[in-house]
Amino acid sequence: MLSRLSAGAFKKAASAGASRSAVNGARSASVRFASTQASGSAALESVLNSRAALATATAVSVGTIAWYTHLYGNLPFLGEAHASHLSDEGLHPQAYPWSHKGVLDTFDHASIRRGYQVYREVCAACHSLDRIAWRNLVGVSHTADEARAMAEEVEYSDGPGSDGEMFQRPGKLADYMPAPYPNEEAARAGNAGAYPPDLSLIIKARHGGADYVFSLLTGYQDPPAGVEIREGMNYNPYFPGGAISMARVLFDGLVEYDDGTPATTSQMAKDVVTFLSWASEPEHDERKKYGIKAVIIFSVLTALSLYVKRFKWGPIKNRKISYNPPADKTH
Amino acid sequence: MSVSSALYNTFFKRNSVFVGTVFAGAFAFGVGFDIGVTKFYDAWNKGKQWKDIRHKYVTEE
Numbered sequence: 001m002l003s004r005l006s007a008g009a010f011k012k013a014a015s016a017g018a019s020r021s022a023v024n025g026a027r028s029a030s031v032r033f034a035s036t037q038a039s040g041s042a043a044l045e046s047v048l049n050s051r052a053a054l055a056t057a058t059a060v061s062v063g064t065i066a067w068y069t070h071l072y073g074n075l076p077f078l079g080e081a082h083a084s085h086l087s088d089e090g091l092h093p094q095a096y097p098w099s100h101k102g103v104l105d106t107f108d109h110a111s112i113r114r115g116y117q118v119y120r121e122v123c124a125a126c127h128s129l130d131r132i133a134w135r136n137l138v139g140v141s142h143t144a145d146e147a148r149a150m151a152e153e154v155e156y157s158d159g160p161g162s163d164g165e166m167f168q169r170p171g172k173l174a175d176y177m178p179a180p181y182p183n184e185e186a187a188r189a190g191n192a193g194a195y196p197p198d199l200s201l202i203i204k205a206r207h208g209g210a211d212y213v214f215s216l217l218t219g220y221q222d223p224p225a226g227v228e229i230r231e232g233m234n235y236n237p238y239f240p241g242g243a244i245s246m247a248r249v250l251f252d253g254l255v256e257y258d259d260g261t262p263a264t265t266s267q268m269a270k271d272v273v274t275f276l277s278w279a280s281e282p283e284h285d286e287r288k289k290y291g292i293k294a295v296i297i298f299s300v301l302t303a304l305s306l307y308v309k310r311f312k313w314g315p316i317k318n319r320k321i322s323y324n325p326p327a328d329k330t331h
Numbered sequence: 332m333s334v335s336s337a338l339y340n341t342f343f344k345r346n347s348v349f350v351g352t353v354f355a356g357a358f359a360f361g362v363g364f365d366i367g368v369t370k371f372y373d374a375w376n377k378g379k380q381w382k383d384i385r386h387k388y389v390t391e392e
Binding site: 099104105106107108109110113139140141142143145146259285288289292293296 | 365369375376379380381385387388389390
């Protein structure tokens with residue numbers, strides 16, 4: 001294509017470039033006055049300096065700020081004064097080395113099993129676990145026989161039967177974990193007005209997740225000087241506000257583990273939090289395995305596509321274009 | 332007959348054979364890849380998964 005251009009075209013292009021740079025040089029010397037001198041921009045200038053333009057710009061700015069503050073509360077670059085104390089946010093939990101923390105790590109299922117025991121013997125007195133059914137434990141922490149036996153110990157109401165009445169029957173694997181209270185009002189009435197939340201998704205539902213719940217369970221202490229805790233409330237620095245209705249529930253030796261692990265407070269807290277982590281993410285182990293596969297496959301595909309791109313572009317990037325001007329026939 | 336022409340004649344010459352090879356290859360790779368990754372995963376998490384502690388709790392098979 002280049003070869004079709006005449007030699008003159010190149011000359012013209014070169015001189016145009018040169019003259020343009022000369023013009024540029026001249027203009028830059030007087031650049032301050034360029035807009036005031038340019039006659040063509042006089043109309044534009046009068047529009048820009050008009051009152052309508054001023055009003056529009058003001059309206060746009062005010063509107064944008066109003067819209068932003070409506071969406072996000074306040075402007076990011078303005079300082080704010082808060083009439084609050086850091087303790088209102090709760091003490092930041094430290095990061096614990098959970099056995100399932102790494103990207104390749106599964107849950108420690110022996111810990112899930114112990115944690116289930118802690119949940120059943122301690123927390124289940126106040127907290128429901130609505131989203132976990134007995135069958136979910138099978139192949140995770142218990143055998144099918146164990147889970148079936150545990151389910152059968154609980155009575156569920158079912159029906160209506162052929163006589164139109166509801167009846168009681170022993171639980172089966174498909175039943176969900178029984179709740180300690182029939183409804184929220186009953187739960188509040190039993191806990192001085194505070195509602196013990198369902199624990200199925202609690203690890204996902206709290207900032208800090210597993211670290212927070214572990215810190216909460218092990219973090220009970222006497223309130224520091226000057227902090228007053230109402231009757232029936234308990235001081236826990238990790239709970240936002242510091243005063244929590246749930247009293248300390250874990251004490252050394254509270255449960256007896258069937259695998260012989262010493263049931264210290266922190267051991268039980270770690271196990272129950274591992275169990276609750278599983279409850280909020282039952283797909284966790286499988287998900288990480290798929291993650292490994294996906295990373296391997298997509299890395300190979302990325303490398304492959306980079307290689308193919310270089311392969312295909314090689315000849316195009318390496319070709320050499322030479323131009324032989326036709327001999328000038330006038331001389 | 333050279334290796335490449337043998338390869339060509341067995342796998343690439345007929346489209347039906349070529350497509351079949353692709354499908355069978357994908358299947359075999361899928362199975363093999365899964366076995367490999369699972370092996371690594373189980374070794375990395377040795378003693379933590381249910382299959383590692385199950386024998387403690389099953390009574391009869």
